[in-house]
Amino acid sequence: MSDRPKQGFDTLQIHAGATPDPATGARQTPIYQTTSYVFRDADHAAKLFNLEEVGFIYSRLTNPTVSVLQERMAALEGGVGAVCCSTGHAAQIMALFPLMGPGKNVIASTRLYGGTVTQFSQTIKRFGWEARFVDFDDTDALKAAIDENTRAVFCESIANPGGYITDIDAISAITDDAGLPLIVDNTSATPYLCRPIEHGATLVIHSMTKYLTGNGTVMGGVIVDSGKFDWSASDKFPSLSQPEPAYHGLKFHETFGPMAFTFHGIAIGLRDLGMTLNPQAAHYTLMGIETLSLRMKRHVENAEKVATWLENDERVDYVTYAGLESSPYYDRVAKICPKGAGGLFTFAVKGGYDACVKLVDALEIFSHVANLGDTRSLVIHTASTTHRQLTQEQLEAAGSGPNVVRLSIGIEDPDDLIADLDQALTKACG
Structure with missing residues (x-):
């Protein structure tokens, strides 16, 4: 997957990983709706199960439609490989799974999606893992939070909900010095706006449910592997550097080199956690990615116009x-x-809060949904919904105060979006 021709983004988003179907000549990637695959013979099956040969075994692990999506995402992010899974939340657990262990910790930014904060602060405790939340603008605090049990550092490139941009270069310099992998959630930016691997990220994850699919139809997650981290440089990552009992003592990093994390994610992560992406969802996502650059240009153009208008409106305190x-x-x-x-x-x-509720109820073009990255413009009051489970302190740190509304700007006519906000603000603020 690393020997790709040097092509532009607009070309890769359409062609990377895909060729006409060899059986039928179909130009669009088919949906391979199958659970299993016929082996050539007993020796072929044995080699596949022993990781001596790459191929298709069972769709919990590998599927031709999903494989095209994995290659495309690796190409767009500049990685060596990728592992697709069922949702963005699944991708977060899949990314941490080979790195963590009981008593180990991950350092996470305070500016994260509320569901991620809950997953990290509550759910992962059941695995014996710990998350430590730090303001990543305070690099000294980040350095101080890292200790001998830290196994990863996690942030978002453009943080949800406020749109804050993380200085990935500064963070990766710290993780490099500490010998730790940096995991960057690139959902809000997409590889069209930001390529975290070029700024030092080890792994890049996405909720493909959002901008990548772009039409609000299916869920999906992905972990893209940079292939640049030395998993054997210390004894911190035994899942990748030490013998794996389930594969007769195979050492993933020694055997697969830069592709170690990708192979582990499929051969063990998907095998045992079962967070599989179905081929129909992969197909929808592939179709969405074909127009990613076109959509992202319009998202940005519209967001700039709407944000500028809001900032100059006397009914608005501030815009992030x-x-x-x-x-x-x-x-x-x-x-x-x-x-x-x-x-x-x-x-x-x-x-404040009451005006936000009235605003959301009064909007007509903006859809009130718990999603972002759709072609449609979306709105939500995060403090009472997506970030409701957070404490007041966590809400403020995440930029989700009670007087705050989140907008995901779509690709409609921006004048129509502004007019909709104008009439809703009039009803909300009197």
Whole structure:
């Protein structure tokens, strides 16, 4: 998967990983709706199960439709391989699974999607893992949080919900010094706006449910492997560097080199956790990715126009869009997201919680849903929904105060979006 021709993003988003179907000549990637695959003979089956040969065994592990999506995502992110799974939340667990163990910890940014904060602060405790939350703008605090039991560092490139941009270069410099992998959730940016591996990320994850699919139809997650981390440089990652009992003592890093994490994710992660992406979802996502660059350009253009209008409206306290010159993260856009600050941000409504509720109820074009990254413009009051499970302190740290509304700007006519917000603000604020 690493020997790809040097092609542009717009070409790769359509062609990477795909060729005409050899059996029928079908140009679009078929949906291989099958559970299993016929082996050539007993020796072929044995080699596949022993990881001596790459191929298709059972669709919990590998599927031709999903494999095309994996190759495409690796190409777009500049990685050596990828593992697709059922959801973005599944991708987070899959990414941590080979790295963590009882008593080990992950250092996570305070600016994360509320569901991720809950998964990290509550659910992973059941595995004996710990998450430590740090403001990643405070690099000294990040350095201080790392100890001998730290096994990974986790952040979002463009943080949900506020659209804050993480200085991935600064964070990766710290993780490199500590000999730790950096995991970057690139859902809100997509590889069109940001390629975290170029800034030092070890693994890149996505909720493909969002911008990659782009039409709000199916769920999916992916982990893209940079192939650049030395898993054998220390004894911190025995799942990848030490003998694996289930494969007769095979050492993943020694055997597969840069592809060690990818092979482990399939051969053990999908095998045992079963967080499999179904081929129909993969097909929808592949079709969505074909227009990713076109959509992201429009998302950014519209977000800039809507955010600018909101910032100048007297009924609005503030807007968090990093593409505004008033944003403290404006200078990071050119470095981290040179094609734009994305389509996600929040704004604070004068009148607080009650005004936010009235605003959401009054909007007509914006859909009130728990999703982002759709072609349609979406709105939600995060403090009472997606981030409801957080404490007040966590809400403020995540940028989800009671007076804050999150917008995911779609690709409609921006004047229509502004008109919709205008009438809703009038009803909300009097």
